[in-house]
Amino acid sequence: MVEELLGVALGVGAAGAVYVAAAARVVKQYERGVILRLGRLRGTVRDPGFTLIVPAVDRLHKVNMQIVTMPVPAQEGITRDNVTVRVDAVVYFKVVDPTAAIINVEDYRFAVSQMAQTSLRSIIGKSDLDDLLSDREKLNQGLELMIDSPAVGWGVQIDRVEIKDVSLPESMKRSMARQAEADRERRARVINADAELQASKKLAEAAHQMADAPSALQLRLLQTVMAVAAEKNSTLVLPIPVELLRFLERGAQPAPEQAVEPTAEHIAVEESEPPGQPLQK
Incomplete structure (x- = not known):
């Protein structure tokens, strides 16, 4: 009798273990469980953790809640x-x-x-x-x-x-590349022209300044000579400004003779001499 009861208890325990094994489910932290019992939605959504369902009746669908x-x-x-x-x-x-x-x-x-x-x-x-x-x-x-x-x-x-x-x-890529190249070339030309304009304005201001002070041109000439001499070249070409040549030309011309003012005696002698006769002093 005891053996029969023990056998029944073991059988029930084994059946319970099989049932629990068939009904046990684990829902992970990033999942939620949806139960369908005989094809119909049953209860609320199962939270993460251990949960039980009815074997062969319930069906658990796990839904991933991650991105x-x-x-x-x-x-x-x-x-x-x-x-x-x-x-x-x-x-x-x-x-x-x-x-x-x-x-x-x-x-x-x-x-x-x-x-x-x-x-x-x-x-x-x-x-x-x-x-x-x-x-x-x-x-x-x-x-x-x-x-x-x-x-x-x-x-x-x-x-x-x-x-x-x-x-x-590929054809569109080439067209876009040509367009970008043309745009960059246009901007380069505009920048170069703007630089030339600014440089011309500065040069014009410098020319007016040197015209007011001729010695500034000589100083600039000496600076240029020093810059060229620093390169250790064997040949040195020295430009001579036109103003210096004009100064030298004026110094080479002879001084004009001074005119003698006529006196009253010279005027009287000239009036007494007949025409064609040389003037006797």
Whole structure:
């Protein structure tokens, strides 16, 4: 009798252990559990930790609550200014309502992926090439709004959308390179012309200053000679200013003879002499 009771107790204990092993579930810290009993939603969402379900009756669905990083495959489209581009992006999202993510949509990851691809193609057709290349922050916000609107009913929240890369045709790359090169050359010419204008103004001011003080030209000439002599050249070419040559020319001319003023006696003699006769003093 005791042996029979002991055998029954062992059998019940073994059955209980099997039941507990079949009913025991562990929900991780970053997960939430949704119970479906005979196909119907049962109770509240199970929190992280140890939990029990009814074997063969309940089915536990674990939903990851972490932020999911999903790459969006590259989409090829034509921009509003008729340029063919290939754009890829990445979507960051997380589940905020585990029940809606299980009940309202078959596969929320696949749904978000398809919505992201469709929205990316739509945003390509609505944007210009310059916007895709320079104003990505605005396009990212537009993509986020387009994906987040239907995702709210799926229990999914779009955290961020980023455009990763914009691929252009080789012909368009060459055209943009030529445009950038021409723009840089134009700016270089404008800067060079501006520098020439400023230099000419300074030279004109220096010329007026030297015209007022001729000695400044001599000082400048001596400075030039010193700068050339510092190079240790064997031949020294010394420029002579025109003002110095004019000064030397004026010094070489003879002094003009002084005219003798006629006196009253000379005037009387000249009047008494007949014409054609030499003047006798």
